[in-house]
Amino acid sequence: MIAQTYTIEEKRELLFPGHLACQGCGATIAMRYVLKALGKETVVVIPACCWSIISGLFPSSCLDVPLIHTAFETAASTATGVRAGLDAQGKEDVNVLAWAGDGGTFDIGFQALSGAAERNENILYCCYDNEAYMNTGIQRSSATPIGAWTTTTQKGALEDRPKKDIVSIMAAHGIPYVATANVAFPEDLYRKAKKAAEIKGMKFIHILSPCPTGWRIPSSESIEVARLATLAGVFPLYEVENGRKVTITYKPPKKTPVTGYLASQGRFRLMSDREKRLIQKNVDDFWKRLIKKSKN
Numbered sequence: 001m002i003a004q005t006y007t008i009e010e011k012r013e014l015l016f017p018g019h020l021a022c023q024g025c026g027a028t029i030a031m032r033y034v035l036k037a038l039g040k041e042t043v044v045v046i047p048a049c050c051w052s053i054i055s056g057l058f059p060s061s062c063l064d065v066p067l068i069h070t071a072f073e074t075a076a077s078t079a080t081g082v083r084a085g086l087d088a089q090g091k092e093d094v095n096v097l098a099w100a101g102d103g104g105t106f107d108i109g110f111q112a113l114s115g116a117a118e119r120n121e122n123i124l125y126c127c128y129d130n131e132a133y134m135n136t137g138i139q140r141s142s143a144t145p146i147g148a149w150t151t152t153t154q155k156g157a158l159e160d161r162p163k164k165d166i167v168s169i170m171a172a173h174g175i176p177y178v179a180t181a182n183v184a185f186p187e188d189l190y191r192k193a194k195k196a197a198e199i200k201g202m203k204f205i206h207i208l209s210p211c212p213t214g215w216r217i218p219s220s221e222s223i224e225v226a227r228l229a230t231l232a233g234v235f236p237l238y239e240v241e242n243g244r245k246v247t248i249t250y251k252p253p254k255k256t257p258v259t260g261y262l263a264s265q266g267r268f269r270l271m272s273d274r275e276k277r278l279i280q281k282n283v284d285d286f287w288k289r290l291i292k293k294s295k296n
Contacts, residue, residue: 024219026209037193216266
C-alpha cells in the first residue's frame with residue numbers, strides 16, 4: 001500500500017473559472033488535477049460527453065491547453081493521430097490526453113480504445129466515470145451499477161447487471177499502466193497522472209466522478225459521496241503495471257458497509273434488501289481477489 005503523503009506541488013491552474021459544468025461536477029474536479037499533473041505541454045482530445053459542453057462554445061475554451069473535439073467513438077483514435085503528428089514534428093515531450101466519459105469508453109468508444117491499447121500507443125486515456133450517459137439525460141451505460149435507477153430503467157425494474165470491469169479489461173491488454181482514481185482523493189489522482197506522464201506507451205486511468213443530477217445527491221455532497229465509495233470498497237484505488245503487478249494505493253483503515261454509500265444517493269432508493277446484500281457480497285469478493293493479486 002502507498003501511504004497518502006503525496007502533495008500537489010503544482011500551483012498553476014490550467015482550468016479556468018467560468019466553465020459550464022453543473023455545481024458539484026466530479027468530472028471538472030478530475031480535469032483540474034489531471035492537467036495540474038500533466039502541465040502546459042498537453043493536447044486534450046474530447047469526444048461527445050459532458051465535457052463537450054463544460055469546455056465552452058467554440059472558439060472559447062475553459063482549458064489553457066489545445067483542445068480537439070471529436071466524435072463519440074473516436075477519442076482514442078483521434079489521440080493516436082495527434083500523437084503521430086506531434087512525433088513527426090519532433091514534439092515527443094508533449095502529452096496527449098484522451099478524456100472521455102463512461103459511455104464513450106465502456107461502450108461506444110471501446111473499439112478504438114482497445115485498438116490503441118493493442119498497439120501500445122503513447123497516449124494517456126482518462127475515463128471520468130459518472131456511471132451513466134449523463135450529458136444526454138441519465139441513460140444506462142455498461143458502467144451503471146446494479147440497483148441504480150436511470151431514465152431508461154424499465155418500470156418496476158432496476159439495473160440487474162454488474163458494472164463492466166473496465167480496469168481488468170484494459171490490464172489484460174498488457175499495457176504499461178492502468179489505474180483507478182477518485183476525485184475525493186486528489187493526491188492519489190495527481191500522483192497517478194504524474195506517473196502516467198512519465199511512462200512511454202499506453203496509459204489508462206479510470207476516475208470515479210460523481211454527478212449530482214444523475215446520482216440524485218446535493219451538489220455540496222459530491223466529494224463526501226465519492227469518498228464513501230472507496231471507504232466501502234465499492235471503488236477501490238489501485239494500479240496495474242504491465243498487466244501483472246497490482247498495487248493497492250489506498251486501503252481504508254476500516255471498510256464501511258455499502259449500505260451507507262447506497263443510502264447517500266437517490267438513484268439507489270428503490271433497491272431491495274436482497275440487492276443490497278448482493279452488492280455487499282460482490283464488493284467483499286472483489287476486495288479479497290484484489291488483496292490476493294496485490295500479494296502475488
